[in-house]
Amino acid sequence: MSGDSCFHCGQPALKASQVTHPINGQSQVFCCHGCAGVCEAIHEAGMDAFYRRTPEGELLSPPPPPTPNADFYDYDEVQSQFVPSLDSRRSITLMSEAIHCAACIWLIEHTLAKLDGVLMAKVNFTNKQIKLRWDNDRVQLSEIIHALNRIGYDATPYDASASEEAYRKANRDLLYRLGFAGFAMMNVMWFAVALYAGADEDPAFRHYFHWVQWAIATVTLIYSGKPFWHGAWKSLKARSVGMDVSITLGILTTYFYSFWVTVDPSHSGDVYFDTMIDFIFLLLIGRYLEAISKNKAMDSTKRLMDLQPKVARCVDPETSEVSVVPVRKLKPGDQVMVKPGDQIPVDGKVLRGTGNVNESMLSGESREIWKQTGMDVSAGTLNLDGTLTVEVSAILQGTMLGRIVSMVEDAQGAKAPIQCTAEKIMPWFVTVVIALAVLSFSYWIVNADLETAMIAATAVLIITCPCAFGLATPMATAVASGVSAQNGILIKNGAVLEVLQQMNHFVFDKTGTLTQGRMQLQETVWVDHIQNDEAEKAHLIEAIVRIEFHSEHSLGKAIVAALQDQYPALKNQRLTLEHFQAHPGRGVEAEWQGQHYLIGTRTWxxxxxxxxxxxxxxxxxxxGKTGQTSVWVVRNQQVQAVLFLQDPLRDDARALIDRLKAQGKQVTLLSGDRQAVAESVASELGGMEVIAEVLPDQKHDVIARLQQTQSVVMVGDGVNDAPALARARVSVALGSGTDVSMDCADIILLNNELLSVDTALALSQRTLKTIKENIVSSIVYNVTFVPLAMAAMLTPLVAAITMPLSSLVVILNAARIRRFFHPKAVARREAQLAKASKPAPNKADQS
Structure with missing residues (x-):
């Protein structure tokens, strides 16, 4: 690197502020002490390969100042605002505005991996975030932040408002450059019009106007063109080529040709300063519109986070005084008051009050959920009626809404296989473009003149657009992930959207997945002498309710709920007993009104x-063959009745199985229940392969065996399903399931609707279709316009207009995925599925 440029960042190293520092035994020049310190830290850590990586985007900047008061973040009281759980193993999202290229990702992840106690560090270039997991007993958060500062990266806990401010700052800078280019374009156009109107016939006027245009064009190139030539310089420095390289070559070719005409008064050619300024202006318009469109396409995540209130009414438990405080200042155990019409600001448990809560923003279902003392509520949901006092269990990023937003951001930042392929193609694409420009220039300079050759080569460089390859997948994935989360389908891994539609084998857990996961009383069968005695029957029903009311078993609760619904008078009684004893796994024993009762299994x-x-x-x-469970009622050693309970199928289970079969998918029921019960359930669902009597740890082995020949999707909900979910190529968990199963899943059905499995499959198909459309549109665009540019049939100005349009086509096409959940689109899919599932007519019947 030359002595006039900083060895670390590549920025000019002014003589007045130059710093000389030895690196690997050689003296190097830096623009400031910060760059020198960072460069030394990088080399000492053995990370000098950072400078040889393939960065994209802008030049390195001098390192930002160290994070102020980093030690402050070591306190649990402070971390509780950003960390979901204050266990020994903690996780946090940091934000760093200094992240600007792929090399930054490599440097940060490899540096943090060397720190003892750092369990995981993952950088998301899209939103400049660092997902971090560490062992707080081995390393403090401040040590991690200082390690990032040493290699030139500021790092602060992620704050949504700060992230939004950074986005606005970048857009504002782009808008300023765009505005200056527009101002320059309007002014230089006056001189261009004068020259075209005849002023060029006077050599003095012609020479004067050329120099004025040169002055305006030079300032525009330096300021407004900075995003292009900075990006190009960074790519060349890293021995790579990107889109900015071809754009910058086109701009500089036009500029230096026009400058040559300007300094040579005898040259008869025209200057193209006005054209150069015009296409800088138009290219900046394209980038500005692209930035706005990207943000608009991805704002589903922002809207989700906006649902969470920033302030809350905090209740003092001793004085009952209510004060409005920022949610960030709350901590677990605090109490907040939520009035009717307010959004609940935290995750917590209802201490006092009752009312209906609309949880549609989490489940996707617009229905009211009754809340009372002891029930859980979630941040962002709407309290419709009644005043609730809630004990805080989690705030901000630690809430269910915060975790959902984090998962959506991860999905939007994940790279699908097709995206990785596109990124590998892009450098080759730009190389071919430059070769075509050189070929065009060589042909026209031989067969025409220098001006025609310059125009043709510049048009080729400007008009080619490899950005669609880079935007095709991330834009479609970001839009699909955001809009699906708003409709109760949380996609944790964006790459799943590409592969889900390829899956051909769906494996379902039975209990809690295909069934509702809660027992319901189907029938009460009395012995003969009680069948027609209503008084005796009523007495026994009251006894059963009284006894099972004291039981903690799910069967007992199901029996009480069903009988109280049938006999409402039993809800308001004091259900006391003379004696009660539970026999876990067998039944209960009690005495009431001098009579001895046993309720439980026949074996016991x-x-x-x-x-x-x-x-x-x-x-x-x-x-029992149909999956029903029997509970016997015995009084004074005499059988009185048998209660039959069953876990009913979900209402949409049969519809889902029929839809999957209609699409040619193989369906399997995987259950730990008895073979006869599992086969009975499979029969009710229209028939499918059954693998029953499988222990939880064996489910993992079954999935592994199936995946040797097929791509498997596992759908489950319980702890026992977690190993199988983790093993499957794609895993789906219901929102009613356990935290463990949801942690292992790629897709979580927050709306708890089984039919959403088919919806996710259709969304995957739509997303991949959009990706392919985007790539095809880019290929068609380049195949159509590049030959026209090589034939000198397009001017650089026309090229500058069409090039950003191709990017906007990709973005707008991806934004169409937002209509996937529109009622008309849903109705159209339902009609198509109903038609596909309809059995073919029998020829014999037709005859």
Missing amino acids: LSQYGVDFPPGLVKMEAER
């Missing part, structure tokens, strides 16, 4: 010498 009751009616025993065996 047989130990008490109970005589079971043969007809009921036979009925129990038959019902």
Whole structure:
């Protein structure tokens, strides 16, 4: 590197502020002490390969000042605002505006990987965020921040408002450069019009106007053209070529040709300073519109986070005084008041009050959920009626809404395989473009003149647009991830959108996935002498409710809920007993009004010498084959009744299975239940392959075996499904499932609707279709316009107009995915699926 440029950042190293520092035994020049310190830290860490990586975008800048008061972030009280859990292993999202290229990602991830205690560091270039997980017992957060400062990166905990401000700052800078280029274009046009109108016939006027245009064009090139030539210089410095290289070559070719005409009064050619300024202006318009469109396409995530209030009514538990405080200042255990019409500001548990809450922003379903003391509420949901006092359990990023936003951002930053392929193609694409420009220049300078050759070569350089290859996948993925999250389908990994439509085998867990996951009382069968005695039957029902009310078992709760619904009078009674004892896994024992009751399994009751009616025993065996569970009621050693309960199928389970079969997908039921029960469920769903009596750890092995020949999607909800979900190529968890299953899943159905599996499949197909459309449109654009430019049939000005339009076509096409959940689009898909699922007519019937 020359002595006039900083060895680290490449910026000019002015004589007055130059710093000389030895690096690897050689004296190097730096623009400031900050660059010298950062460069030394990078080389000492063995990360000098950073300078040989392939960066994209702008030049390195001198390092920002160190993060102020970094030690402040070590306090748990401060970290609680940004860290989901204050365990020994913690996670946080940091933001660094100094992240500007692929080399930054490499340097940060490799540097942090060397720190003892850092468990994971993942950089998202799209939003300049660093996802960090560390062991707080081995390394402090301030040490990690200082390590980032040493290699030239500021780092502060992610704050949505700061991120939005950084976006506005970048857009404002681009708008200033655009405005200056527009002002220069209007002014230089007056001189161009005068020359075209005849002023060029007078050599003095012609020479004067050329120099004035040169002065305006030079300032415009330096200021407004900075994004292009900075990007080009960075690419060349890294021994790579990007889109800015071809654009800058076109601009400089036009500029220096016009400058040659200006300094040579005897030259008869025309200057093209006005054309150069025009296409800088037009290219900046394209970039500005592209930046706005990108933000608009990805703002689903921002709108999700905006749903979370920034202030809350904090209640003092001792004085009951209410004060409005920022949510950031709240901590677990605090109490907040939520009035009717307010959005709930935190995740927590209702301490006092009752009311309906609209949770559509989380589940995608516009229905009211009744909340009362002891029930959980989520940040961002709407309190419709009633005043609630809520005990805080999580705030901001730690809430369910915050975790959803984080997952969506990860999905939007993830790279799909097709995107990686496109990024590999881009440097070759630009190289070919430059070769075509040189070929065009060589042809026309032989067959025409220098001016024609220059115009043709510049048009080729300007009109080619490889950006569609780079935008095709991330734009489609970002839009799809954002709009699906708004409709109750959380896609944690953007790459899943590309591969899901290729999956041909769907494996479903039974309990809680295809079924509702909660037992319901199907029928009560009484012994003969009670069947027609209503008074005795009522007495026994009251006894059953009283006894099971004291049970913590899910079967007992299901029985109480069903009988109280049938007999509302039992809801308002004091359900006391003389004696109660639970026998876990077997049943319950109680005494009421001097009578002894046993309620439980027949196997357990047989130990008490109970005589079971043969007809009921036979009925129990038959019902067991269909998946029903029997609970026997015994009073004073005599059987009184049998209660039959069953976990009913989800309402949309059959519809989903039919849809998947209509698309040619293979469907399998994977369950730990008995073979007969699993086959009964499969039969109710229209038939499918059944793999039953599988232990939780064996589900993982079954998925691994199936994936040896097929691509498998696993759909589950429980802890026992987690290994299988982690093993499957694509995994789907229901929002009603456990945290473990959702952590292992690629897609979470927050709306808890099983049919959303098919919706996600259709969204995947739509997303891949959009990606392919974008790539094809880019190819068609280049195949059409590049030959025209090589034939000197297009001017650089026309090229500057059409080039950004091709990028906008890609962005707008990706934005069309937002209409995927429009009611008309949903109705159209439903009609197509109904038609596809309709059985073909029988020829014999037709005849």
